[in-house]
Amino acid sequence: MSLSEQERWARVQARLRAIVGEDNFKNWFGAMEHDAISENVVRLSLPTRFLKSWVQSHYADKLLACWKAELPSVRRIDLVHRSAVLRNTIAKVKTTDPVELARDVKSRAPERGEPRGAQPPAQAAHEALGGSPLDPRLAFDTFVVGRSNTLAHAAAKQVALARRGEPVLFNPLYIHSGVGLGKTHLLQSIAWAGNGIADRKVLYLTAEKFMYGFVAALKAQTALAFKEALRGIDVLVIDDLQFLQGKSTQVEFCHTLNALIDAGRQVVIAADRPPSDLESLDDRVRSRLAGGLVVEMGSLEEELRLEILKSRVAAARAHHAGFDVPAPVLAFIARTITHNGRDLDGALNRLLASNKLTGLPITMDMAERAVRDLIRxxxxxxxxxxxxxxxxxxxxxxxxxxxxxSRRTANVVRPRQIAMYLAKTLTLRSLPEIGRRFGGRDHTTVLHAVRKIENLVGNDSALAEELEVLKRLLQE
Structure with missing residues (x-):
């Protein structure tokens, strides 16, 4: 950069500081760098996508006006995320099609050096916001609805297709289920559909990505930008919340959750258990999560498993024209592979590989051999x-x-004795081991609890019924 360009950039900074104030300037523009001017386009860079997105959304006109005051020929300003890859590729990508700073983030081009047209607009918009990667296969069109997921699907679609300014019906929307039952599919479907609506920003983040973004913002001293950028989102989607760790990260998540909900913005969360069972989270966060719509996605029933298999075969046939699975084989797989959808995908992938690599038609014998270890x-x-x-x-x-x-009040002693009794009858743990798991108690305490409950069960039908309910809950 020439001396005159450095001086001009310093004058632009002075103008900007006078307009937005010293504190705002330090927060939003302190880490901004002037990279180059080419064909009346000014290229500026920022260290994080969150900071770039915020400046672009809130200070576009002011930044452009300051540059025009110093250099009237400037027509556009190009904000980029500062990275090693972008430093080498951004000039080629951006000078051919510079983007106006004031344009909405959804219309921006991809930032990762891909060929033009490599990403759908919704994905380009999502990545510009710093979201986790989206799988194009995980959309509402490919989600198979059954009895176990009807409510979750309907709620997710309602959230995805809502317009900006419309009342938020359920907030937060909390979806929970075991692994491989479709939580991530629904959450990514919300991001795909929501980012396809004009003037709407939907951000999909895994809990790991949220933690990484917050820690990175702390290190780069842009934590305020991180917070404000998240709170400017219309719909925030967080996946695998059970992995959210760290006190400071959980505090920031709680503040972000409260700020979005209080501002009427939609929050969607998925985890592998209900809010009350997220013991690593603060009570206030669990209470806020439980205050919305909590939906459980149950196990896949056989009819739904069969429909999923049929849809997967149809999708595979688009790429492998000769691929065909006889109806009895599909019925066999749907009947015997019962745990989750990923096992169903694995079974079909094995049949496809066997069919393509050997040239043999798919038969029941082939299916039984291929999926033997998946049948639990x-x-x-x-x-x-x-x-x-x-x-x-x-x-x-x-x-x-x-x-x-060590509390010995009646409302605690009886549940503790019941828990010890169930631990002895439903697990293979020894009495001393059970005692250690219950606050370091002696094995004789556990033995007394077990015998106490055994004696009560014979004479108390209500207690016996309660134990049966607990056993069913534990086996589900």
């Missing part, structure tokens, strides 16, 4: 002591900490 016997679920403590605590309206404490 319907044996009782292995119960963990932690699960027993969690479910018993929830059933009797006490905390898990109460069960492990």
């Amino acid at each position: 016997p319907q044996e009782p679920k292995r119960v963990k002591i932690e699960d027993i403590q969690r479910i018993v605590a929830r059933q009797y309206n006490v905390s898990r900490a109460d069960l492990l404490s």
Whole structure:
């Protein structure tokens, strides 16, 4: 950069500081760098996508006006995320099609050096906001609806297709289920559909990405920009919330959640358990999550598994014209592979590989050999002591900490004894091991609890029924 360009940039900064004030200038423009001027286009760079997105959304006109005051020939300003890749490729990509700074983020071009047209507009807009990668296969069109996921699908679609300014019906929307049952599919579908609507910003983040973004912003001293950029989103979608760790990160998530909900913005969250069971999260966060619409996606019923298989075969046939799976084979797979949708995908992938690599038609014998290890016997679920403590605590309206404490009030002692009894009858743990898991108690205490509940069950039909309910909950 020539001396005159440096001086001009310094004068632009002085004008900007006078307009926005010293504090705003430090927060939003302190880390901005002037890279180059080419064909009346000024290229400026910022260290994070969040900071770039915020400046672009809130200070576009002011920044352009300051440059025009110093250099009237400037027509556009190009903001980029500062990275090693972009430093080498941005000139070629941007000078051929510079983007006006004031234009909405959805219309911006991809920033990663891909060929033009490599990304759909919705994905380009999403990545410009700094979101986690989206899989183009995970859209509403490819989601198969059944009894176990009807409510979750309907709620997700309502959120995705809502317009800016419309009342928010359920906030937050919290979807939970076991692995491979479609949570991520629904959340990414919301991002795809939502970013296809004009003037709407939908950001999909995994909990890991949220943590990484917050830590990176702290290191780059742009935490305020990170917070404000997130709070400027219309719909924030967080996946795998159970992995959110770290006190400071959880505090920031709580503040962001409250700010978005209070401002009437939509929040969608998915996890592998209900809010009350996210014991690593603060009570205030769990309470806020439970205050919205909490929807569980149940296990895939056989009819739904069969429909999923049919849709996967149809999708595979688009790329492999000769691929065909006889109806009895599909019915066999749907009947025997019961745990989750990923196992169904794995079964079809094996049949496709066997068919293409050997040239043999798909038969029942081939299917039985290919998916043998995916067929899991319907044996009782292995119960963990932690699960027993969690479910018993929830059933009797006490905390898990109460069960492990030395409290001896009646409302705690009975649930503790029931939990010890279930731990002895449903697990292979020894009495001393169970005692250690219940706050370091002696094995004789556990033995007394077990015998106490055994004696009561024979004479108390209500207690016996409660135990059966707890056992069913633990096996589900």
